[in-house]
Amino acid sequence: MVENEENAPPSKLQPAAQEKKMHRVHSFQWRWSNQGFITVTCDKDGTVERSLNTSVQFKKLAKKFKDKELVIIREGKAISSHFPCVLLKNKERLTVKFVKAVGNPKKPSRAPERGCRTKTSCELVTFHVLAKGGKNIVKIMENPALKDKHEITVFAYKGEKVKQALRKDGRFQKAIFKKNCALFHRSTEVKTELSSLVDDLDGETYQIILLDKSNPPDSQPGSLDDAYVVANETESQSESGNGSVQKNEPDLNGNVEPEKTLQEMPCSKKTQDLLSSQFTHCVKNLKTQARRLSRIQNLLRVEFGQNDQMCREVKTMKKLMDLSSSVCQVRVNGRPVGSGFLLFFRYVLTNFHVINDIYKKGRFVGKVSVHFSYESIEQTGGGFDVEDVVGFEYCLDVSGHDWALLRLSADETLPAGLLKHFGFLPQRGGICIIGHPEGGVKKIDPCLIVPLPNRNMVVERHYGKNQTHVQWITSAFFEGVKRSVEQNTLTYESCFYFGSSGSPVFDVDCNAVAMHTGGYVYPGKNGENRSVIEFGQSLSDIMELLIIQLVEKEKLDVLKEYLACSYTQHQTIMEGVKKLVESRNLSAFKKDASSLEDMDESLKLFFNFISLKEEPVPMEIE
Known part of the structure; x- marks a missing residue:
């Protein structure tokens, strides 16, 4: 009697059938x-x-x-x-x-089916590789057409080595496996050798770089067997040489010899542990010998990569040079204390901490001047005296605001204000800072924005590099920096330290988007100033707070001069001011009809716009 399929006893194929049913539709x-x-x-x-x-x-x-x-x-x-x-x-x-x-x-070469089918999605990892490699190994893709794709995605099984995953992918040139290459994480600057396991690479993006011209190192112990990669390479050579894959031929009785499969050697665990211990000791000695050389190579490689992203077109640099005429050095009693820039008419924006020591009880207790043309040490004079402070805010513990608007007493011609080139903060990419670092001549620093997800990695990198020689800078300092940078609106890595506070920050389109404010400084190995990360304040936030202060302090003459400046984002700033006024219910903006009669037309339009209530649109109910 023949049993039907439902009553048949479990066969050897049943586990595969069960796994097939487990696959989600x-x-x-x-x-x-x-x-x-x-x-x-x-x-x-x-x-x-x-x-x-x-x-x-x-x-x-x-x-x-x-x-x-x-x-x-x-x-x-x-x-x-x-x-x-x-x-x-x-x-x-x-x-x-x-x-x-x-x-x-x-x-492309693949693992045997028995190795693939036993893996579930939770045992798979994916990571991304830039289609162009680093210096001396730029061409890494087998097909040149793939270089137009900025990144490619590689999948692997946990327990595999990086080299196996890249080989199995089949799209990379064989040259990268014959040289001492590695994966380079451009944000954390951490390198992963091709002999390492893929388990911790999930979701990350890397660039293939050349470490040196030596032969690639051996694999880490404990990874998946390399045999299937070698087998597939042999099979690939057979395909390319003969045009077909050789299969086992049946004998005279019609039987086909089963394919040979690799099996674990009996009692091999003890041998594997011994080899693993010897290999780890050998690699440790090699790293110690090459440490000094590799640090120099890493430094040069990272610097080159960053400069490549910070390149600017000539026309962009020419425009920045024109805008730099509006950047000035702030001096107190002839001594440089910071930087600033002309915002509109005769009003200069800088950080309040630049003048904090000399501004007491609403007036200056010394002479403050700004100098727009200090571009070489031979230049002297040409400064403009500061008359007073129109508005300021200095709340580091609460809001982090630190700005001051200075009024100049100059009657002669001033540079053009940067308000006409106002822009909003970019989320990533390159920026340029123009100012007077260390009290010196005017300089420009192209640098890169550090996005919010990468800020902690930058802090951890500085701590890892400097904890050995700076004994009294504890981990608590860097932990404090981690918490602090989360509230800053714009962070970046710049070489502008002391004397550059108040410098304008420009985006890739030469828009003034922020004001350089500070950083988290610590002494380096040789006593030089080092900074973990630097930050700037959004110019849009400063503008909104400035307008509110001008109304509350009844400095309508300055407000009138501001309203006379025409720039593209003016309406957006006005809408932001209106939202702040409504959220804070500020009484200073509530003007009756009689008080508006004697005002300038621009002021009337301003107060009418702020006081205009938007009626809610009723919902249509059937």
């Missing part, structure tokens, strides 16, 4: 060129290409471009055709392209 969408998206549903383990082949439209495209190489774009990054579909989020969108193939298109 999900769908993703794909498109080619600018055509509409097509939905594909996946109900079993496999690759993205296998799932795409269930689509009739994709099969037509693949047949049409059979001599080209398939490129799959996911979130702006290129993934491999054998990328596991289980890593795709439900309803995720992909774009497929076909590019010119290099040589004979061949499938």
Whole structure:
């Protein structure tokens, strides 16, 4: 009697069947060129290409471009055709392209099926690699067409080595495996050797760099077996040489010899532990010998990478040079104390802490002057006296505000104000600071914004580099910096320290977006000033607070001069002021009709705009 399939005893294939049932049913969408998206549903383990082949439209495209190489774009990054579909989020969108193939298109090396099917999505990691390598190893992609993709995504199994993951990906040139290369994290400046495990790389972005010209080091113990990589390379050579894969031929009785599989050697654990201990000791000695050389190489490599991102076009630098005429040095009794810049008409913006020691009870107790033309040590004179302080705020503990608007007593011609070049804070990218660091001549410093997620990494990097030689700077200092930088609106790494407070900060479009305010300074190894991270205040926040102060202190003459300045973002600033007035319910802005009669037309429009109430729109109810 033949048993039916439901009553059959468990077979050797049952675990695989159970794993197949455990695979979640999900769908993703794909498109080619600018055509509409097509939905594909996946109900079993496999690759993205296998799932795409269930689509009739994709099969037509693949047949049409059979001599080209398939490129799959996911979130702006290129993934491999054998990328596991289980890593795709439900309803995720992909774009497929076909590019010119290099040589004979061949499938990338992969782990044996028995190694892949036993892995679940939680045991997979993905990391991203820039399509261009570092110095002396820029060309890393096998297909030059992939260099146009800024990043590519690589998947790996936990326990694999970086080298295995890159080899298995199949898109990298073999040269990177024959040289001593590493993955370089550009934010943390940490290097990961190709012999390291991939377990901690999930979600991070790296650049492949060349450490030196020596042979690559051996692998770390405890990683997945390398045998399947060697086997696939041998298979690949066989394919390229003969054009087909040799398979076991049946004997005279029609039986096929089963394929040989690799098995663990008996009693190999003790040998493995011994080799692991000897290898760790050997690597430690090698690192000690090459430490001095590698530090110099790292320094040069990091500096080059940063400068590459901070390059400016000539026309941008010319414009910044023109705008630098509005930047000045602030002096107290002839001694330089900070920087500043002309905001509008005869009003200079700087930090209040620059004049804090000389401004007592609403007046100066010494002479304060600003100098716009101090660009070489031979230049003397040419300064303008400061008449008074129009408005200021100095609340470091609460809001972090630190600004002051100075009125000049100058009657002669002044540079153009930077208010016409006002802009809002960028989230990332390059910036330029122009000021007088260390009380010297006017300088410019191109640097990079440190985004909010990377601020703590910068602090930890400084602590890791300096904790050995600065014994009295404890970890509590750096922990305090971590908490403090979270409230600052703009952070960056600059070489502008003392004397540069009050300098304007420009974005890539030469818009004045912030005012350089300070940093977290500590002494370096040789006694020089070092700073963990620097910060600036948003110019838009300062403008809104300044306007409110001008009204509250009844300095309407200054407000009138401000309103006479026309700039692109004026209306946006006015809307921000209005929201602050309404949230604080400020009575100084409530003007009756009689008080408005004698005012200038621009002031009337200003107060009418602030006092205008927006009526709520009633909901339509059926």
